[in-house]
Amino acid sequence: MSSVSAKVLEIKDLQVRFDTEDGVVKAVEDVNLDLFSGEMLGVVGETGCGKSVTLQSVLRLLPTPPTRITRGQILFHGENLLDVSEERMNEIRGGKIAMIFQEPMTSLNPVFTIGEQMRDVIEQHRRVGKRKANSIAIRALIEVGLEDAEVVLSKYPHELSGGQRQRVMIAMALSCQPEILIADEPTTALDVSIQAQILAIIKHLRQTHNMSVLLVTHNLGVVAQTCDRVAVMYAGYVVEKGEKFGVLKAPLHPYTRGLLESIPRSRKVRELRSIPGSVPNLIDPPEGCRFHPRCSFATEVCKREVPILEEAKPGHFVACHHWRRLGY
């Protein structure tokens, strides 16, 4: 990532709440993320950390109610997406910012062929006729490695494999030449070998189309192998962010470190380090640092005060009262 490139997306102080029968879920707290032109940013965290909610807020995909975005801005080239009209949003959604999801079977319509669905999207966003739309679709499918594109166009989603469906989704996203691709756990439902292909395709397309990519995943390996920068989320907060080499090779937050140590790698390890307990309930989250009940370094101050995200090293941010004690 070069420092001269422009910011294309800026999430500022985002706070999201869900109203449920059991109470208000404090899903996202003061999240700040920047995405630069041509950059690939990974957002990692476990179930319920708010990573998907954050990114779905960008495209306003969360139903309101129960969702309330109680604070914050989402700036796309300076335009606050939380304020714009639904019409303008429809132009941006899919056109300027495209999104792909975890389970491609549920994001494709089972009763229409791939061709019908792709042409529909292309006609809508690129304002072209049927024939032109068709040729754009074919080109996009070939680009994602589906060489028999015309055959694929005539098929229904259930006739394709999981990896093929995800590639169709990527082709569909790509066909509208978006500036930003948001990928929400795009490979979680797939086998490792297919995952490797899909990631290779996303990396390749990012370079050839100068797209910015926001990748949400729970897999630190995926981030390490594809992204430029990483943001680690826990229980609604960004707890650490920075260049991937800094965050993954010399993590400053005890949670990031715990996550990395939890990954089984070798039999030579006598016992795997694990993080005790489980992710907190966000209706009634722990006071202070939300990680403190599971943290072996926690002290009194952690129970009282929420740590702010501070710049520990150039470009490497951490939200922990004790990072100085823990740093490598």
Add this chain to the structure above:
Amino acid sequence: MQVEDLKKVFRTQNFGRVSKITAVEGVSFTIQRGETLGLIGESGSGKTTVGRMIVKLLNPSSGHIKLDGHDVTHLNEKAFKPFRKRFQIVFQDPYSSLNPRMTVLQLLSRPLSVFGIEKDRKKQRMKVIEVLHDVGLHEEHLNRYPHEFSGGQRQRVAVARALMTKPEFIVLDEPTSALDVSVQAQILNLLRQLKAAHNLTYLFISHDLGVIHYMCDRVLVMYMGEIVESAPTEELFTSPAHPYTRFLMESIPDPDPELTNEIDYVNKVKALQSTYGCNFLSRCDRALPNCFDRHPELVKLSSNHLVRCHNPLKEASVWKRDG
């Protein structure tokens, strides 16, 4: 336990058209008492089907399963019952494997009644508490329902249920793939402790090579219903002989950003079962003319390393994580 030439053919019907799918094709292996045998493969490789046939949740189409020399393949449910309690299985998804309308106490005392191990309610309760402690849960959890637990705790309950009959052998079918990594680590450690404490034998089914490496003594690699490689864990990871095994290892994104794999994934696309030659042919970059003609046999490279390949790899390790 000995498994010989196990085969499973599923019949499916699609708008009246009957087709046969061979899920498992002539799988043979033995499991020694006290070992953890890993079974790895991608979805559709037949690994789960093998696991289910071993605990007789599915009946094999042909082949034999022998326990301590007894052939149990064709025993009916009644005759199999004495064996049944020695064999347990833990499933992937603790959300669907636990009855949502039963409390932990009911779930765990059930096997005691069914197998006639303990009829007395009070003693059942004592035994349940004992096993709960073993898996890191407590007496206070007895009267809770599955939905009150987190995913990791549910999987602990599922493990506890498997332990109730004091089995010798447990099939673990992707026991941690529905869990977050930090919780996965807890469960893997627990399974290792339990194995040591109760002298258990595991068949550990997974698609995650890291998990397999951490847990297993010996590994079988399955591809399209067949075993394509079998070796002790260390040997498999340091010198995989089958191109598919190496391909799997290279496909895993490593959390260390300095360890990168540069292989051309885009071209390794299709998985078609060829009617001739080797099943892996369409994805293999080492294919020889021979590979098109003959389906390879499982051959011995050394006393404990088997591979199904005409042109096995000879170069050293791709597993970089030990460093």
